[in-house]
Amino acid sequence: NEFRRQCAARRAPAYEHLRRTLQHAIENGEAAPGQALPGERELGKLLELSRVTVRKAIAGLVADGLLVQRQGAGTFVAERIVKSFSKLTSFTDDLRARGLDPKSVFLERGTGEVTPDEAMALNLSPGAQVVRYYRLRVANGQALALERTVVPQSVLSDPALVENSLYEAFARLGLRPTRALQRLRAIAFDAEQARLMQLAEGSPGLFIERRTFLDDGRVVEYTRSFYRGDAYDFVAELQSE
Numbered sequence: 001n002e003f004r005r006q007c008a009a010r011r012a013p014a015y016e017h018l019r020r021t022l023q024h025a026i027e028n029g030e031a032a033p034g035q036a037l038p039g040e041r042e043l044g045k046l047l048e049l050s051r052v053t054v055r056k057a058i059a060g061l062v063a064d065g066l067l068v069q070r071q072g073a074g075t076f077v078a079e080r081i082v083k084s085f086s087k088l089t090s091f092t093d094d095l096r097a098r099g100l101d102p103k104s105v106f107l108e109r110g111t112g113e114v115t116p117d118e119a120m121a122l123n124l125s126p127g128a129q130v131v132r133y134y135r136l137r138v139a140n141g142q143a144l145a146l147e148r149t150v151v152p153q154s155v156l157s158d159p160a161l162v163e164n165s166l167y168e169a170f171a172r173l174g175l176r177p178t179r180a181l182q183r184l185r186a187i188a189f190d191a192e193q194a195r196l197m198q199l200a201e202g203s204p205g206l207f208i209e210r211r212t213f214l215d216d217g218r219v220v221e222y223t224r225s226f227y228r229g230d231a232y233d234f235v236a237e238l239q240s241e
């Protein structure tokens, strides 16, 4: 058949060729994120390949993070979000760019006196007032992150100014963040976080801490984000020194 002929022409083992074909289909969007793959047997029949070959190709793509296998449900195209580690974009920006509909579920929202840690991160004096948010970040019904944000009250006078997006609130107030410092580390979601995210306790996550500055040097946010480890790829362009 055509598939076998192509394999032979490229001198690649059949599983390697199938793996590349599937990878290509995922990259150019023919196989959409979340889409289910036909079963191994069905796929094998369709392409006249052995089940072993199909299984080997799929295992490779699972290892690469392009496919995910769910017990009893089958194999799906992974729904990973590729996010720049060097651009000052918001959760809302990132998801809208993928045609998704991002939302904030407020778990906590209020004002209070700055803690010593927060004062250090925000360059505030002890006793200063801050606005705090604890949000579950959702897109198309899926929880993708938990975020704790602290903003000086001198920047956001009222917590209600943030409806869905923090950065949209900044823009409405004429504030233009121009720079941020960011730190990333691997974490495991604890029981409480896992419950909120509807994940198993101990699931892998990415902890990202961001301090964002205005042109005049004022810090406008200190955010601690917990992103799903299985949902995000962080990419950055590196330049030689």
Ligand code: 16G
Binding pocket: 089, 090, 091, 092, 093, 147, 149, 164, 165, 166, 167, 168, 208, 210, 221, 223, 225
């Ligand atoms: C992103 C930022 C976070 C920021 C939020 C604002 C990372 C790692 N973190 O999640 O610091 O507070 O976006 O999003 O990118 P929003 O404007 O949708 O509220």
